[in-house]
Amino acid sequence: MNKQPYKSDIRRKLRLYLVMGSINTAGHPVEVLQAAIRGGITMFQFREKGSGSLEGQAKYSLGKQLQQVCRERGIPFIVNDDVELALELEADGVHIGQEDGPISVIRRQIGIKLLGVSAHNVEEARLALEQGADYLGVGPMYVTRSKPDAREVQGPQVIQRIREAGIAVPLVGIGGIFAANASSVMQAGADGIAVVSAITQAAVVEEAARQLLAVTI
């Protein structure tokens, strides 16, 4: 039996990727996720990180609730950084960065689960692929307020360079993406966009997601 149903469909699922933890929203994360799904998000990452974020049982419990919402709607549920939690929850995948441990080791730990890896240049993209990444998160596209330790802005040009190097892996742009600048990311060769604040800080979450989806064609 194929235990990872989203693998063959990953490019399509990356179209509008919401990344969120409890500190990213003034609302309840479950309600924000439900509204974002109504608006059209296609993938979700539980990124419970930063000052004031949940830990231990509270983190597990919120992850479980968000995963349930995703399951009901056919949205891949990805856990950021925390491989142990991803295995415990039987998440669909894990997203790791360049500082989160050897990619090939995490690949072995998670088996056939989806593995997303952050890349900031062509070399990191190539190595991530060689070591088993299913998709890349490439950033920051623009200035972001959601990740204090983000690298220097790379702009959509880095995606263009990755494509020109012949790297056809499914990838999203991330960092400072809103409806007004998302099309430059898509035109550079991304399969989709990953956002935190464009959705979680929106006055009307469902409408914000709908507008972002419309510019990812």
Ligand SMILES: Cc1ncc(COP(=O)(O)OP(=O)(O)O)c(N)n1
């Ligand atoms: C889709 C996506 N792309 C990039 C990242 C960033 O991952 P990382 O560099 O490990 O930073 P943290 O998110 O862990 O702070 C991401 N989470 N998702």
Ligand SMILES: Cc1nc(C(=O)O)sc1CCOP(=O)(O)O
């Ligand atoms: C989680 C994350 N990773 C980034 C990277 O560049 O790898 S930027 C980022 C935060 C994105 O948040 P917002 O959409 O609010 O700018």
Ligand SMILES: [Mg+2]
């Ligand atoms: Mg990380």
